[in-house]
Amino acid sequence: xxxxxxxDIDGTLLDSRFPNMNKMKELVGMTSQNGIHLxxxxxxxxxxxxxxxxxxxxxxxxxxENGGATIIPxxxxxxxxxxxxxxxxxxxxxxxxxxATKIRSLLKKIKYKYDIDFKGVSDLTxxxxxxxxxLSQEYASRMMDRKYSETIVQINNMKITDFAKxxxxxxxxxxxxxxxxxxxxxxxKGTGVNILIDAFRKEYTNNVIFFGIGDSRNDEPMxxxxxxxxxxxxxxxxxxxxxxxxxxxxxxxxxKGWEIALELILKYYDKP
Numbered sequence: 353x354x355x356x357x358x359x360d361i362d363g364t365l366l367d368s369r370f371p372n373m374n375k376m377k378e379l380v381g382m383t384s385q386n387g388i389h390l391x392x393x394x395x396x397x398x399x400x401x402x403x404x405x406x407x408x409x410x411x412x413x414x415x416x417e418n419g420g421a422t423i424i425p426x427x428x429x430x431x432x433x434x435x436x437x438x439x440x441x442x443x444x445x446x447x448x449x450x451x452a453t454k455i456r457s458l459l460k461k462i463k464y465k466y467d468i469d470f471k472g473v474s475d476l477t478x479x480x481x482x483x484x485x486x487l488s489q490e491y492a493s494r495m496m497d498r499k500y501s502e503t504i505v506q507i508n509n510m511k512i513t514d515f516a517k518x519x520x521x522x523x524x525x526x527x528x529x530x531x532x533x534x535x536x537x538x539x540x541k542g543t544g545v546n547i548l549i550d551a552f553r554k555e556y557t558n559n560v561i562f563f564g565i566g567d568s569r570n571d572e573p574m575x576x577x578x579x580x581x582x583x584x585x586x587x588x589x590x591x592x593x594x595x596x597x598x599x600x601x602x603x604x605x606x607x608k609g610w611e612i613a614l615e616l617i618l619k620y621y622d623k624p
Contacts, residue, residue: 354552355560356548356561361392361396362530363586364607366607379610389552390410395527395570401414416500417501419540421449421499423443425442431554448539455501455502458522459535470506470511471506473503502534504532527569534570545573565613567586571592580617
């Protein structure tokens with residue numbers, strides 16, 4: 353039986369408050385040593401995820417910008433044909449998200465039509481984004497390289513509910529994250545997960561089981577599709593309120609919760 357884990361990154365595999373890349377590298381290594389396929393499924397951009405993947409030595413498909421694109425190494429699947437894709441740097445790229453340029457154009461119209469003051473990453477300089485996010489300018493630059501979404505990093509809290517209603521009214525999709533929220537043209541994490549579940553099932557003739565590990569609302573579309581969904585606690589010790597009946601709640605925060613989830617997955621496979 354092939355094992356596949358779809359995982360969120362921030363607040364899940366990597367602590368949002370005290371990120372520890374060495375711990376993340378250790379956890380990724382444990383999955384690889386046990387023959388488990390580990391698929392990043394995040395709001396992070398291709399550049400952000402490539403940087404992380406290189407640091408933890410992970411060579412697997414991955415899903416960027418909340419299902420905006422699914423990226424698969426060309427020789428990863430041996431029997432499964434990848435369609436509706438383009439090739440870039442030895443990867444198949446399946447684009448299912450609308451272009452960020454269109455999203456930003458619509459957001460600009462919304463800003464003036466409804467007189468709501470907000471700022472996305474494209475409204476800022478690298479230096480300004482670095483200051484807001486408390487990330488290095490190098491990291492902020494990778495965060496800004498969005499192709500299928502826009503991340504809203506500043507808005508009046510009193511306006512968020514109105515903004516969410518307007519976004520949906522104007523045909524966009526709002527996806528809440530740990531600290532900020534993303535705007536897409538309809539895709540979410542489930543978009544990319546569906547593509548890879550189908551590919552894995554074809555490759556291994558359905559002899560495969562899917563796990564999902566997340567922590568927040570934007571993980572719900574991903575967790576809904578897997579066989580065994582798992583939810584770690586948020587930094588305040590609470591679990592996100594998700595509408596998934598079979599959800600396994602892990603009694604720990606962030607990477608500690610992820611480690612416990614992995615232990616449960618490994619024990620699951622010890623069963624006859």
